[in-house]
Amino acid sequence: MKNRLYSRLAYKIIGQMRSGAIPIGERIPSIRQMSKQEKVSISTVMAAYNLLEDQGWVEVRPKSGYYVRRQTREPLAVPNASEVQSPPVIATTSQLVMAVQRDVFKRHTISFSRATPALDFPIIRHVQQAYTRLSRTRKHLGFGYSSAEGHFALRQQIARHAVYAGVSVSPDSVVTTVGTLNAIGICVRVLTKPGDVVAVESPCYYGILQLIEANDLKAIEIPAHPETGMSLEALKLAMEQWPLKAVLTVSSFSNPLGCSIPDDRKKELVNLLEQYQVPLIEDDVYGDLYFGDRRTSAVKAFDTQGLVFLCSSLSKTIDPQLRVGWILAGRHYEEILHRKFVDMSSAPILPELVCADILGQGVYERHLRQAREAYWQRYLRLVDLVSEHFPRVTKISRPQGGIVAWLELPRNVDTTELYHYSRDRDVLIAPGEMFSFNKQYRHCFRINYAPGWTPEREDAIRRLGRWVTERVAPYSD
């Protein structure tokens, strides 16, 4: 618990430094003051300050105290808002996306490319035990089809858990799915028809882009700020200009930037949706993996007209193998249920019962606390390694939660080429090209920091840094 406290305190202070509330060069409160102010022990504050010092956020001046240091890394630049004016596009990134998916299964590779959670937490044992117990003690085979909406016990747990995101729903408005992407796909097919225009954030999780491509839709990419997410100003412009049939966003801890739309902006977003009567497909798959003090609200928490379709799963918090996801349906509940029925009749019941069992125990909340702490520490280690081994021009995102970070290199560096080069040397990254239809991120790439750092993974980052340096060097003066 103490462990968690000092790291939370450090996170809070970093937030204040990033926002400019504590400017560069300013002294932060003394250990004693901070201990009083935050009502924590002296040793907790000392541990937090040591962490800040190790991470280069503060420096100690003898007999004077701790001072905010200039960060060696600037936050990512904000993408150009004018890009929203470009016409909607249909794209073809599927070959590269499928190549990256396949490469993960090659032996001997060190993968940073897929957004897979760490799979060595004790919860995996609980899941295994639940599978064994439930497959023995209940009748799941020889049962026939289950209901299209999904098992009631699971829907009940999902509704109970949604309260943490500020969402109050009845189990009867929950439809279970086979993961988040399946949930989003169902919503997309209900809300659009081929040729329609939808808005996505940019950069955007490539799974969503693939869905758009596969459903013959056109996408407008709305710039996302690296800290506050999708630009509402740009979205409003797009709504004025195009007959949008849906907006799609990963509103909390996006993939790949790790940014969140602040709660007051989420409310503003709902106002905008209401004004233009455009539905939102909200991907909340990382919502429980926050680094701060508390969970941010889902956009759905502010929705009173049923315009928001919240999609999520246990793929990032436990294991994508479960393939258990859900939709908190808005207005089109019956159509969503029908679409799921047409797609698959019903989802397999055993994984749903296992997840209901896990969500019903305190073990899930305990696991989330452990996972959040581990991911925050692992992100800090990634920053350390990148600072040490990558050229100084490298920029790295500041995720507020989740499991991925976004790195930006000078524009001349082609990360698709880097991906092929490093793949041939058994290190996998997710090239920026996959995250946009406009090819605007060919100098960026995404890294997953969820698995624990091992000497092999650290060495892979060191080698990656060397390959990046070789590509940056010819252009630096």
Ligand SMILES: Cc1ncc(COP(=O)(O)O)c(C=O)c1O
């Ligand atoms: C933002 C986002 N949404 C959805 C998914 C897919 O989730 P699921 O495995 O539950 O389909 C991912 C996986 O990388 C993701 O990053």
